[in-house]
Amino acid sequence: MTEIGPPLTSVYDIDWQSLEFGSAVSRMLAELTAGDPAAIQGLYRIAPDGEDVQPWVVAALPLLLELVADTGRPDRGPVLRLVADLAGADRTWQMSGETLRAKRLLAGHPGLDDLLTDDDPRVREAAAYAVRAVARLAPRLPGLLWERYTAEPDPAVRVTLLRSGVIAGAVGSGHELTKVWLAWVADSDADLRVRITALTEMVALADPPPFDVETARDTVLAAYRAGLNREPAPLDETVAPLLAGQRMAAREWTPGYHQVVSAVRVTYRNDVGEHLELLQRMLELDAPDARQDALHQARSLVQRLRGPYRPLVLRAAELLSLPSDADPSAVATSAADGDPQVRAAALRLLLGIGEVARPAADAVWATLPRTGRRIRPHAGQGWVVPGLSGPVLGPAVRILAGLRDERILPMLERLLDEVPDADRLYPAIAGYGLRARGLSRTLRRRLRAVDPAEAHRAGLLRALTAVAPNDAADHLLREPIDLTTLGLLARAGRAVAGRSPDLRAALTCGDPALELAAAHTIWHVTGDVAAAAAVYDRYFDDRRTCPEHAVAAIDGLKALGIRVKTRARRLAALTGARTDDTVVAAAADALWWVAGNRDAVQRLGRVWESAPRTRARIARLWMATGDVRYGARYARAELDTVLRHNVSNLGLPAAEVSADERLLDLCRKLLA
Numbered sequence: 001m002t003e004i005g006p007p008l009t010s011v012y013d014i015d016w017q018s019l020e021f022g023s024a025v026s027r028m029l030a031e032l033t034a035g036d037p038a039a040i041q042g043l044y045r046i047a048p049d050g051e052d053v054q055p056w057v058v059a060a061l062p063l064l065l066e067l068v069a070d071t072g073r074p075d076r077g078p079v080l081r082l083v084a085d086l087a088g089a090d091r092t093w094q095m096s097g098e099t100l101r102a103k104r105l106l107a108g109h110p111g112l113d114d115l116l117t118d119d120d121p122r123v124r125e126a127a128a129y130a131v132r133a134v135a136r137l138a139p140r141l142p143g144l145l146w147e148r149y150t151a152e153p154d155p156a157v158r159v160t161l162l163r164s165g166v167i168a169g170a171v172g173s174g175h176e177l178t179k180v181w182l183a184w185v186a187d188s189d190a191d192l193r194v195r196i197t198a199l200t201e202m203v204a205l206a207d208p209p210p211f212d213v214e215t216a217r218d219t220v221l222a223a224y225r226a227g228l229n230r231e232p233a234p235l236d237e238t239v240a241p242l243l244a245g246q247r248m249a250a251r252e253w254t255p256g257y258h259q260v261v262s263a264v265r266v267t268y269r270n271d272v273g274e275h276l277e278l279l280q281r282m283l284e285l286d287a288p289d290a291r292q293d294a295l296h297q298a299r300s301l302v303q304r305l306r307g308p309y310r311p312l313v314l315r316a317a318e319l320l321s322l323p324s325d326a327d328p329s330a331v332a333t334s335a336a337d338g339d340p341q342v343r344a345a346a347l348r349l350l351l352g353i354g355e356v357a358r359p360a361a362d363a364v365w366a367t368l369p370r371t372g373r374r375i376r377p378h379a380g381q382g383w384v385v386p387g388l389s390g391p392v393l394g395p396a397v398r399i400l401a402g403l404r405d406e407r408i409l410p411m412l413e414r415l416l417d418e419v420p421d422a423d424r425l426y427p428a429i430a431g432y433g434l435r436a437r438g439l440s441r442t443l444r445r446r447l448r449a450v451d452p453a454e455a456h457r458a459g460l461l462r463a464l465t466a467v468a469p470n471d472a473a474d475h476l477l478r479e480p481i482d483l484t485t486l487g488l489l490a491r492a493g494r495a496v497a498g499r500s501p502d503l504r505a506a507l508t509c510g511d512p513a514l515e516l517a518a519a520h521t522i523w524h525v526t527g528d529v530a531a532a533a534a535v536y537d538r539y540f541d542d543r544r545t546c547p548e549h550a551v552a553a554i555d556g557l558k559a560l561g562i563r564v565k566t567r568a569r570r571l572a573a574l575t576g577a578r579t580d581d582t583v584v585a586a587a588a589d590a591l592w593w594v595a596g597n598r599d600a601v602q603r604l605g606r607v608w609e610s611a612p613r614t615r616a617r618i619a620r621l622w623m624a625t626g627d628v629r630y631g632a633r634y635a636r637a638e639l640d641t642v643l644r645h646n647v648s649n650l651g652l653p654a655a656e657v658s659a660d661e662r663l664l665d666l667c668r669k670l671l672a
Contacts, residue, residue, distance in 0.1 A: 014026075014059050016056070016059075019054070019055055019056040019059065020054055020055070020056065021046045021054060021056060022056055024042070024046060025043070025046070025056045025059075025060055028042045028043055029060060029063055029064075032067065032079070033067065035073075035075070037075060037078070040075075040078055040079065040082050043060075043082060043086075044082065044085070044239045044242065045239060047085075047086055047239070047242055048239060048242055049098070051094070052094075052096075052097040052098050052099055053086060053088075053097075053098045053099055053102065053242070054098065055098055057086045057087075057098055057102050058098060058101045058102050058105060060086075061083060061086065061087070061102055061105050061106065062105070064079055064082060064083050064086075065083060065106075065109055065111070067079050068080045068083065068115070068123070069111060071119075076118075076120060076122070076123050076126075077120060077122025077123050077125065077126045078122075078126075080115065080123055080126035080127060080130060081126040081129060081130075083106065083130060084106075084126060084129050084130035084132070084133055085242045085243060086102055086242070087099070087102040087103050087105075087106045087130070087133040087134065088102065088103060088133050088242075089129055089130055089132040089133040090132070090242065090243050090244050091242075091244050092132050092133070092135060092136065092167055092168075095136065102133075103133055103134055103136075103137055104137060106130065106133055106134050107134035107137040107138045112127065112130065112131075112134070112138075112141075113141075113144065115127035115130075116128060116131075116144065116145075116148050117148070121154040121156065121157050124152070124154070124157045125154075125156055125157045125160045128145060128148070128157060128160040128161045128164050129160050129164060131144075131145060131164050131168060132164050132167050132168060135164075135167065135168035141168065142165060142168035142169060145161050145164055145165040145168065146161075146165055146181055148161055149161045149162065149165070149181075149185075155191035155193060155194055156193075158189070158191065158194045159193055159194055159197050162182075162185060162194065162197055162198055162201065163197065163201065165178065165181065166178055166182070166201045166205075175205065178205075179202065179205060179207075179208065179209040180209060182198045182199075182201055182202040182205075182209070183198075183202060183208075183209045183210065183211045185198035186198040186199045186202060186211055186212075186215070186216065186219070187211060187212045187215050192219065192222055192223060192226060192228070193223075193228060195215075195219045196219055196220065196222075196223040196228060196257070196260070199211075199216055199219060199220065199260045199263075200256050200257065200259065200260055203256075203259045203260055203262070203263040204256065204259060208263065211263075213264055213267045216260065216263070216264050217264050217278060219260075220257055220260045220261060220264065221281060221282070221285070221290075223257060224257065224282065224285050224287045224289065224290035224293075225285055225287060225290075227287065229257045229287075229289045229290075257289070257290075257293060258293040258296065258297065261278070261282070261293055261294075261297055262297065264278065265278065265297065265301075270305060270642045270643060272301075272305050272306070272307035272308075272642060273307075275301050275305070275307075276301075276307060276308075276309075276311075276312060279294045279297055279298050279301070279312065280294075280311070280312065280315070282294035283295075283312075283315050283316075283319070288339035288341065288342050291319065291339075291342045291345070292339070292341055292342050292345045295316060295319075295342070295345035295346055295348070295349045296345055296348075296349075298312055298316075298349055299348065299349045299352045299353065302349075302352075302353040302356055302657065303352065303353065303644075303647075303652040303656075303657055304643070304644060304647055304652070305642050305643060305644065306641070306642055306643075306644060306660070306664065307642070309353075309356050310359055313350070313353075313356060313357060313359045313360050314359055314360065316346040316349050316350060316360060317346075317350075317359070317360035317362075317363030317364070318363070319342055319343060319346045320343055320346050320347065320360070320363045320364065320366070320367050321363060321366060321367070343367075344395075347364070347367075347395040347396060347399070348395065350364060350395075350399050351395045351398055351399050351402075351654065352653075352654055352657075353654060353657050354402060354653075354654035354655060354656075354657035354658035354661065355403070355657065355658040355661040355662070356657060356658075356661060357399060357402075357403065358403055360399075361399075361400060361403055361405055364396050364399050364400055365396075365400060365405070365407055365408075367396050368382070368383060368394075368396050368397070368408075368411075369382060369383070382394050383397055383411060383415065384397075384415065384419050384422050387423055389423070390421055390422070390423060391419050391421065391422045391423070392422060392423040392424060393415075393422055393423065393424040393425055393428060397411075397412075397428070398424060398428065401428035401431060401432075402431070402654055402655075402658075404431060404432055404435070406432070406435060409432065409435075409436055409438065409439065412425065412428060412429055412436075412439065413438070413439045413442050416429075416439070416442050416443065416446055417442065417446075420446060420450075420456060420460075421455075421456050425459070426456065426459030426460060426462060426463040427459070427462075427463075429443075429463040429466070429467065430462055430463045430465075430466035430467070431466075432466075432467065433466055433467065434467060434468075435467075436466075436467040437467050437468050439463075439467055440464060440467050440468035440471050443460060443463055443464040443467065443468070443471075444464065444471055446460055447460045447461060447464060447475055458484070461475055461476070461479070461488065462484075462488065465488045465491050465492060466491065469491045469492040469493060469495065470492065470493075470495045472488065472491075472492055472495075473492050473495035473496050476488055476489055476492055476496050476499070477496065477498055477499065481499075481502050481503075481505075481506050481514075481518075482514075483513060483514065483517050486503075486506070486514070486517040486518055486520070486521045487517065487521075489503070489521050489524075489525060490517075490520055490521040490524045490525070491524075492525075493524050493525060494525060494526075496525055497525055497526060499525065500522070500525065500526050503518050503521055503522045503525060503526075504522065504531065506518035507519060507522065507531060507534070507535055512539060512545070512546075512549045513549065513552075515535050515538075515539075516535060516536075516539065516549060516552045516553055516556065518535070519531070519532040519533075519534075519535035519536060519556055520532070520552075520556055520559070523556070523559065523560065529560055529563045529564070532556060532560065533557070533560060533563075533564050533567075535553070535556075536553040536554075536556045536557050536560075536564075537567070538553075539552075539553040540553035540554045540556075540557060540567075540570075540571075540574075540587075541570050541571075541573065541574055543579070547579075547580035547582050547583050550579075550580070550583045550586075551582050551583055551586045554571070554574075554583065554586040554587055554589075554590045555586060555589075555590070557571070557590050557594060558586075558589060558590035558593045558594065560594070561593055561594055562594060562595075564594055565594055565595050567594065568591060568594055568595035568597060571587045571590055571591045571594065571595075572587075572591060572597065572599075572600065574587035575587045575588050575591065575600035575603070576600075581607045581610050581611035581614060582611055582613070582614055584600075584604075584607050585604060585607050585611065585614040585617055585618055586617070587600065588600035588601050588603075588604055588607075588621065589617055589621050592621060592624065592625055598625045598627065601621055601622065601625050601627055602627055602630055604618050604621070604622075605630070605634055608634050609634075612645040612646065613645070613646055615638065615645055615663055616659065616662065616663045616666060618631070619631065619635065619663065619666035619667060619670060620666060622670060623666065623669060623670065628670050631670050632670055632671055635666075635667035635668075635670040635671050636667075636671060638663070638664070638667045639664065639667050639668070639671070644656075644657070644660040645660055645663060646659060646660055
């Protein structure tokens with residue numbers, strides 16, 4: 001250890017014995033004076049006192065500032081950084097206890113302003129960091145930070161000046177002027193790290209100011225390419241109270257370039273080409289964080305806007321595959337990605353976009369392990385993964401099940417035996433309908449063995465009814481009558497005719513939803529037209545009925561067809577009445593199937609415009625009636641519309657994306 005300067009005589013003027021850790025602090029200050037860098041870490045470790053600091057901090061700060069004033073010391077920067085942390089630079093909100101006393105002492109230090117213009121860039125950077133601790137006590141300093149920024153030649157110091165200026169802006173020049181400064185820096189600074197820092201700080205503020213979009217796009221892409229968006233090393237937990245802000249940054253993704261990408265994309269509005277161009281450039285970068293952020297952004301894009309997504313989906317499919325183990329450089333040279341987080345992000349994208357993910361089905365299938373061992377839930381890309389309340393079907397299996405890919409049916413049958421309580425297993429099987437009839441034997445065996453009180457019995461019964469309705473009849477004879485059971489009984493049809501008395505009792509139970517479901521079911525189970533029509537008559541044209549129940553009743557009449565032709569006049573009255581648009585569309589649909597009347601069908605353009613969720617029904621009706629010439633202009637306008645017809649502020653689940661894609665297919669058929 002080399003002695004740098006004379007020992008601090010004032011160290012011995014303080015009664016250290018009266019302070020907790022006083023003797024250790026006295027020794028460490030002496031060692032620090034002699035040039036021992038380990039003393040700084042020692043002081044960091046013994047300073048915290050819960051969310052506050054030890055009383056010795058206030059006594060030690062003048063001595064540490066005296067060391068900083070010694071221009072011959074090479075460690076002035078780290079020492080000043082220690083002073084800032086002891087005074088709560090990362091805890092600007094804390095204004096109480098020993099920390100407040102330390103802040104007041106530092107705010108009154110006459111040389112703090114001069115340290116911002118010191119010859120040593122490390123001292124200038126530490127001084128800019130220290131301003132955070134005293135910004136609320138010295139309002140002159142925040143403005144000084146921005147003045148110093150314009151004259152600062154060192155980029156690292158400018159970054160710290162920038163961040164401290166944002167933190168101190170609320171008590172200095174104010175947030176609005178801070179926003180203007182950040183936008184100017186983001187557009188004009190010569191250093192990439194400074195520009196990307198300004199961008200990330202700016203978009204994190206509420207109501208960020210206008211900025212140059214092209215410059216911001218090039219900046220964030222260059223930052224990804226340079227590897228600046230990296231998770232910092234974890235901090236020592238023993239000094240966490242001193243470094244609360246740094247600890248937060250270490251445990252979260254920092255500095256948040258995905259927010260910059262989002263801000264840039266907001267300016268593109270509904271221009272799908274601009275969105276895709278940016279995301280595809282991010283996916284082509286050899287940077288896992290850029291790829292991961294692009295895949296995350298792509299999901300919301302596909303769910304909101306229509307567009308040519310096949311190249312994007314195929315790129316996500318490429319990233320799903322593992323690079324070859326035979327070539328050490330495969331990660332860098334192949335289309336695959338060696339980062340498991342990127343592969344997981346690609347799966348999340350494909351899981352959330354429904355039918356749009358179909359071009360990637362083969363790549364998704366390739367990610368699933370084919371093994372003869374027993375299946376166990378694990379955290380990888382397996383058939384079953386751990387969930388919050390038990391095993392869950394893996395994302396790859398859910399993607400293929402949503403696409404009704406029959407390659408996974410044998411494995412789903414195996415899962416029935418090995419992981420019967422896996423969440424989403426039974427809805428996945430039920431979605432295949434009669435195509436999964438081969439699983440009925442295993443489903444029946446499981447259903448006979450399961451206890452009636454087990455939670456997944458209902459899922460088993462629903463899956464069996466979907467794939468083999470007749471085989472489920474015996475199990476449905478004992479189920480209580482409710483909406484779920486009525487739906488299952490309707491699928492089973494004549495095989496559950498023994499439930500007819502229960503169904504007839506439900507026809508007059510007083511609950512509209514239950515009565516309408518019972519009417520639908522009794523028609524499928526017994527073929528009793530009169531019983532079903534009597535229920536529908538009570539609801540389909542009663543103005544007191546809510547639109548949902550009226551549509552259900554009208555759809556029931558549509559299913560009965562020509563058998564209820566006498567209701568045609570009442571249905572026609574609905575198409576010209578001032579009622580809900582969904583009711584008008586349902587009535588026009590029923591009129592065609594009940595009486596062959598297409599007059600109302602040729603007036604559905606108004607409903608198409610005002611009720612987007614009826615468009616699929618109307619398009620199918622135009623196809624059935626042959627009114628394609630009338631519907632062509634609406635279909636053409638729909639294909640030219642970028643926004644999905646069923647989009648909402650909360651985004652779309654995969655099923656809704658698939659529904660919109662089916663509508664587009666119907667529109668293309670209309671135009672053909």
